[in-house]
Amino acid sequence: MYIFFQLNKTIIVLCYLYQYLTFTVRGSDGIWMVNGPPDTGSASQFPGEKSHCRCMAYNDDGSRLGWCTENQVIVINTNTFKKVFQLDINKVVCMKFSPKGSVLVMWQNYSVNPETKQGNPNLHLYDTSTGLLLRSFIQKKQKNWDPNWTKDEGICCRNVNNELQFFENNKFDEIKVKLMMQKISEYSLASCGPPYVVAGYVPGVKGQPSFVRVYQYPNFGGQQAALASKSFFKSDTVTMNWNSMGSALLVLSSTETSEQNYYGDQGLHFISTRGEACLVPRSKNGPVYHVEWSPKGTEFCVVYGFMPAKATLYNLKSEPLFDFGTGPRNVAYFNPQGSILCLAGFGNLRGNLEFWDTKQRKLICQAQAPDTTIFQFHPDGEHFLTATTAPRLRVGNGYRIWHFTGSLLQQVNVDGDKELWEAQWQSVPEGTFPERLLNYKAAQAMAAEVAPLPGVKAGVYRPPQARGTEPSFKLHDYEAPSDPNRKQPTDSGESKSASKNKKKRDARKAKMARENVSEAASPAPSAVSGPGPVMGALASQAPSTGDPDKDKKARNLRKKLQAIQKLKEQKAAGKQLEINQIEKLKTEASLIEELSALGLDDDWS
Structure with missing residues (x-):
């Protein structure tokens, strides 16, 4: 396994061999290959390039590596390091292999022939097995310059003047x-x-x-x-x-x-x-920083919202599966197996790294890689590469190799007047590194620890009068990770639905108790004819049958009889009753019989 680096007038290739990482350096001072940790030392010679390198590319399975100089394009076999072919073509700006590596595409800046006033073809497609030119096109803009293939190279597509042109089986x-x-x-x-x-x-x-x-x-x-x-x-x-x-x-x-x-x-x-x-629904306002599909194709992660940004995992129905909370992040990367998700904050952020187990929804570790311009997982899914490159950053160029547990395995700085332009792992055939069970403790024990780059940790500015005291407020309120589909337990360990039903039962019991107390303790109405047997019944505790259902029915009957008693008092006082009130008075006898049938001897005569 190789990592390919591009320097000004220098090319570096790092190789992953069995249990350790090795790297090869190509530059003005020679070409050499060095084993990385844990077995450091010299390694076999790698044929290199000392000229200025403009761009480079691997095919999908990593069997071909191509790069261009000012006047040449060179393609080698990465298994034998032998040259496959070489082309004398100058000023190539971009290059790309088809997925199987059978076609090499190169793009040059568009130019016009001064004699014919016609544009010169600047998009070239070459057969990598023979080095022969298959077809040349005119592609004026660098944006979307490259044709796209399917994995089996069954069709190839390119956008030309508001139409999509399709070619089959690399016949252009x-x-x-x-x-x-x-x-x-x-x-x-x-x-x-x-x-x-x-x-x-x-x-x-x-x-x-x-x-x-x-x-x-x-x-x-x-x-x-x-x-x-x-x-x-x-x-x-x-x-x-x-x-x-x-x-x-x-x-x-x-x-x-x-x-x-x-x-x-x-x-x-x-x-x-x-x-x-x-x-796709979002639970926080603000921009969408990054969207990333899982290699499995069944989930995707979105980083969005004003800082601190939120990250959410969705399924194929655009339903939230897991909320990773908020934090200083603006990108998300899955490892090639889809078992690890890295949430990172690069650019104007400090380079925070969070690694999550996508199956258990568990935070594995946190690390920090400041000034990172390139991040890429190793094909084994357990190591990754971060690099600081030019022209984005011209100071502190270099690369670091990490383990997913946060252990820094190797760190190389580019010194002097050299600049690091690009870093890239070599691709491998699909299925080379199958998904494995993540063993955090064993991996941490095997990984070698190397101190990170020295630097000054920038603190939050505080005015002189507030220094030495505790801050009275927080600049940001961070949200903890959560599962929106999980039933939230209560303090007693009950589920949310069980707690809700329990509250309803307690509320019914409390209401029944209040009704009993109000019936027993409410003062008797002031009757015109003076106190009678009803007042005595209201003042005393209402009798009970011992059966909750019968007691409930008895309470309802007493309420109706009390209402009839008030109507009788109003009629005796000379008030004119309405028709429905007169009809209610006629039901008194039947209500008393129902109450007696319950075994209660209330005196309502």
């Missing part, structure tokens, strides 16, 4: 199919298949919404043939990400400016090839 002399979408600006081809699926984005104009449509190749018969479609407003640019199975697409729409937000507005949309489409 014939355009097999075209997808016409008016003013299409972005597209995304799912890597899996067949069947093959592709999504195209058309920005909205003059009050019309933007939209994304998903098609199955080669069924491009207009809007009716689309597998799914999603329209939305507030979109200047989009980023589209397919899951590994090609069954779901995430579309992050963004605007450059907004009245409410300095960073513009973002919207995250979920589209399924089954025709389902929705807006």
Whole structure:
């Protein structure tokens, strides 16, 4: 296994061999390979390049490595380190291999022939087995310069003048199919298949919404043939990400400016090839910093919200599976097996790293890698690389190799006038490193500890009069991780639903007790005819049958008889009763009989 580094006039390759890491250095002072920890020492010679290197690329299985100098393009076999072919072509800016490594694509800056006034072809496709040119195209802009393939290289697609052109089996002399979408600006081809699926984005104009449509190749018969479609407003640019199975697409729409937000507005949309489409719900306002699919293709993580940012794991129904709380983070990375999720804060943040076990939803460890511009997991899923590179940062260039438990295994600084431009692990064939059970304690015992780079920890500014005292407020309120689908236990250990039912039962019992007390202790009404037997019954404790159901019925009957007694008193005082009140007086005898049937001898005569 190799890590490839690009320096000005220097190329470095790190190799992962069995239990240890090794690296090879290529530069003006020679080329050598050195074993990294734990078995340090010299290693075998690696043929290198001392000239200025513009760019580099690996194919998907890591069997081919290519790089370009000012006047040449060189491709080697990484197993034997022998040169596969060499091309005399100058000023190559970008390069890329097809997934199987059978085609090498190179892009140069666009130029015009001064004699013919015609553009010169600047996008070249070469057969890596023979080194022969397959086809050259004109590609003016560097943005979206590269064609895209499926994993099996069954089809290749490129965007040309508002249409998508498809080629089959790396035969570029014939355009097999075209997808016409008016003013299409972005597209995304799912890597899996067949069947093959592709999504195209058309920005909205003059009050019309933007939209994304998903098609199955080669069924491009207009809007009716689309597998799914999603329209939305507030979109200047989009980023589209397919899951590994090609069954779901995430579309992050963004605007450059907004009245409410300095960073513009973002919207995250979920589209399924089954025709389902929705807006991914977010529980905190603010921008969407990063969206990442799990390699398994069944989950995705979103980092969003004003700082401290929130991170949430979703399923294929866009339902929250787990909330990682808030913290200083703006990116999320899954390891190649999907078993570890790293939440990190780079750029203007301090480089905090959080590693989570995605199965147990457990925080493994936390670390800090300041001034990180490149982060990449090793294909084994247990090691990772961080690097500080130019031109983003020209001071403190170097790289570090870590273990997922937070142990720093190796640290190399670039000294002098050299600059580190790029760092990249060598790819491996799919299935080389299967998912393994994470053993935190054993891994921590095996990993070697190396002190991090020395630095001054920046503290929070406090005015002189407040120094030496405890702060009276917190700048940010951090939220703890939580599972939105888990029943929250109460202090007594009961579930939320059981606690709710218990509260209802207690409330009913308390109400019955208050009713009994009020009946026993309420003062008797002032009757015109003087105190009678009813007043004595109200003043004393109401008799009980010992049966809760019978007592409840008896209380209801007494209430009705008390109301009748009040009506009789009002009639005796000369008040004119209404018809319904007169009818209520006629029910007195039947109520007394029902009360007597319960075995109670209340005197209501």
